[in-house]
Amino acid sequence: MPDPTCAPDSPVLFFDSGVGGLSILTPARRLLPHMPVVYAADSAGFPYGTKSEGEIAARVPALLGRLVERYHPRMAVIACNTASTIALSAVRAALDIPVVGTVPAIKPAALASRTRVIGVLGTNATVRQPYVDRLAAEHGADCVILRHGSAELVTYAEARLRGEPADPAVPRRALAGLLDQPGGERMDMVVLACTHFPLVEDELAAAAPRALTFLDGGAGIARRIAYLNGDMPWPEERPEGVAVFTRVDPAIEALAPALALYGLSSIKAL
Structure with missing residues (x-):
């Protein structure tokens, strides 16, 4: 379970190689409309699906460690099947917050x-x-x-x-x-x-x-987030989310209008 002393604005961290995790964020936001969100994409490492298991196993826990240090989330969601099937156990061992994986349905x-x-x-x-x-x-x-x-x-x-x-x-x-x-x-x-x-x-x-x-598996992951959060409070009003990319270039900047539709109002570099 998340740290019971974390603040209501402590976010849920969603992580993917790119924008695919938005398909996980959508049902989670539908179930938990006041959930603060940090959406992180490893654009510098995209795509994961053509990389070796060794590359992903080394890269994902290190990146999530940096993201947790910066944003202090209450839990992390690996919103990526490739990263989950390869690195989920390593991420759980490395982090002291709950980690939800995404596996084929x-x-x-x-x-x-x-x-x-x-x-x-x-x-x-x-x-x-x-x-x-x-x-x-x-x-x-x-x-x-x-x-x-x-x-x-x-x-x-x-x-x-x-x-x-x-x-x-x-x-x-x-x-x-x-x-x-x-x-x-x-x-x-x-x-x-x-x-x-x-x-x-x-x-x-x-x-x-x-x-x-x-x-x-999006709906099931939304229910898992709600279960792990338990009775811990969310903010009274729905906060704007932030999208964080490991590399920001014109292709990423072109995503801004679509990201705004998902409640992600700003783009930052990790």
Whole structure:
């Protein structure tokens, strides 16, 4: 649990390689409208999905340590499947505040699937993790689990948030990576195992050749934040959030209008 002596304006820290964590922030803000927020993105290290496990395991705990020292959050949310599946235990060992991870929503997908064929659409780094193997074995042992990593869909989601035109071929190729595998014709559930992907769920649905159900873990993480916070107070009025980037360049500055829609009114450099 968070330190019971922390002030009401002590924020919740959301961390991702880029803007994907906004898909986690949205349901959390909906459930906890007065929650103070620091949203941190490792833009200098983006994207994580093409990096090695060693790079991520070394980078993420160090960055979160710096962020905790600067912003004194009541808890941290690793709003990134890749960072969570690789570095969550190391971050928890390094920090003395609660840390919430984001893992692929294979359990709810297995509970809901009628055809017993589930797709896991994530980054290359996430879909190859033993953590995903364990989730599949524990919750989807009677299911066919198809996996596909799409680096271009991550950059596509970032570009869309900057207001750049959509290329329908990108989500179409991402889905084809699942649908074209053996058993893909029976797939009914697609686990969005990268937090960037719920940001472009409408584009994925439009690109699908038939109706598919897309699942992510955002609502569950919002409930976890509320549970861990317990009865600790929030500010009386909803505060403006801050977005922190490890590198601020014109591409990041172009995100300002979209970030403001998520309640993040200022951009700072770490």
